[in-house]
Amino acid sequence: QDLEKAKESAAPQRADDAPDSRVVAGQTNRAFQMGDELRSQDKDVLSEPEAEPEVVAEVDPFQSEVIDNRWLVFYRKVWPQQRRYIQGFAASLPEFLESHLDSAFLNSALPETASYLVFHQGELLEPTPVGQNNPRPLLLHSAALPYPLNDFDLAITVAQLPQSPAHQLVTFLALFLSVLFLGGFLGVYRLTVKQMELAQKKSDFVSAVSHELKTPLTAIRMYGEVLMEGWVEEEKKEGYYQQIHDESVRLSRLIQNVLTLAELERSEWQINLTTVQPVEFVAQITERLSNQVKRAGFEFETVSEGEVKPIQVDTDALTQILINLIDNAIKFSKDAETKKIVLTVSQLGNDCYIRVRDFGPGIPSRKLKSIFEKFYRIDNEMTRTTRGTGIAISLVKMLADAMGAHVDVANRQPGTEFSLRFVTS
Incomplete structure (x- = not known):
């Protein structure tokens, strides 16, 4: 603005107003000098300010301290211009832990099974840990916190390790395999024991059969030699002939039992069912065995109860069943006070029952069901003095099952009673 004013004052005026030429020249020179000064001032104003000297300071990492288990102090040392400051x-x-750790921990799935502990420079910080309060926790994971909390360690603890689905599957498989192994071991053990028992029973059976075959053969040979040599009086010959006949019948019965057992085990026994009248059939059996029973010192008693209907049976199988039961009654009640064998035929609804009872010492209750097993013999004084192979009663059950009948045994006072149940026609 001063420069413009100087120029305006230096401009030529009208002729009638024109000043002296020396005055104009002086004003013009001053105007240009003022312009030069203003330009110099503008140049100074627009120029860059001088840079201040740079301040160099050394800064240490943050450190932390816990005071009275209540205050957490973070600090660092700074040396600007070789002077020490503490920032x-x-x-x-508590507020620091709550705001930075508790909220994050409680919003996760960990509090249900775990808790956390905070350590500062190796010392546990109070208050009590957040989460499950476990008196004897197990350390699950431990790690140092990042800077500037590198003086802190966070430990996750659990009362017991959580079970994942894979862990549950492995546990289930382990239990299953353990049970399977144990069951297999017990099964093999029981099978081995049964096989050993069966082998022993077969060995006893062979010995018993050998003895049972030898006894009648010896008797037949002895009576035959005596008769051939003429050492027997005439009135005694009939008795000797009868002994030979009885021993031969006994031998035939034993052989028949062994053959029948073999056929039943090979499923070669052929069942031919026919309709019979039970009362008449039992009467035929008692008549057939009456002489043998009388010579053994026993007597028959037959009983019929109700209107008995016909039944479907295999006559050979039923005959062998009744013979075996009668022979068993004679053997095991030979020392009984009442030497009688009672055969009862009765009708109950649609079932027909044939019962064979003796008056001997009976069978121990715990062994009633075992007597139907093959080669089984009751191990007591009664059987030690009684001949037998242990297959007669098992054949009774096998033949009854083949005919669709049911056999059972029960103790009576006194004696033992076997019962056969048939469905009537």
């Missing part, structure tokens, strides 16, 4: 801040320890 830092203090925070309430």
Whole structure:
């Protein structure tokens, strides 16, 4: 603005107003000098300010301290221009843990099974851990926190390790395999024991059969030689002939039992069912065996109860069943006070029952069901003095099952009673 004013004052005026030429020249020179000064001032104003000298300071990493288990202090040391300063801040320890750790921990799935502990420079910080309060926790994981909390360690603890689905599957498989192995071991053990028992029973059976075959053959040979040599009086010959006949019948019965057992085990026994009248059939059996029973010192008693209907049976199988039961009654009640064998035929609804009872010592209750097993003999004084192979009663059950009948045994006072149940026609 001063420069423009100087120029305006230096401009030529009208002729009638024109000043002296020396005055104009002086004003013009001053105007140009003022312009030069203003340009110089503008140049100074627009120029860059001078840079201040740079301040160099050394800064240490943050450190932390816990005071009275209540305050958490973060601080660091700074050396600007070789002068030491300490910078830092203090925070309430419970509020710091609550705001930075508790919220994150409680919003996760960990509090249901775990808790956390905070250590500062190796020392446990109070208050009590957040989560499950476990008196004897197990350490699940431990790690140091990042800077500037590198003086802190966080430990996750659990009362017991959580079970994942894979862990549950492995546990289930382990239990299943353990049970399977144990069951297999017990099964093999029981099978081995049964095989050993069966082998022993077969060995006893062979010995018993050998003895049972030898006894009648010896008797037949002895009576035959005596008769051939003429050493027997005439009135005694009939008795000797009868002994030979009885022993031969006994031998035939034993052989028949063994052959029948073999056929039943090979499923070669052919069942031919026919309709019979039970009362008449039992009467035929008692008549057939009456002489043998009388010579053994026993007597028959037959009983019929109700209107008995016809039944479907295999006559050979039923005959062998009744013979075996009668022979068993004679053997095991030979020392009984009442030497009688009672055969009862009765009708109950649609079932027909044929019962064979003796008046001997009976069978121990715990062994009643075992007597139907093959080669089984009751191990007591009664059987030690009684001949037998242990297959007669098992054949009774096998033949009854083949005919569709049911056999059972029960103790009576006194004696034992076997019962056969048939469905009537």
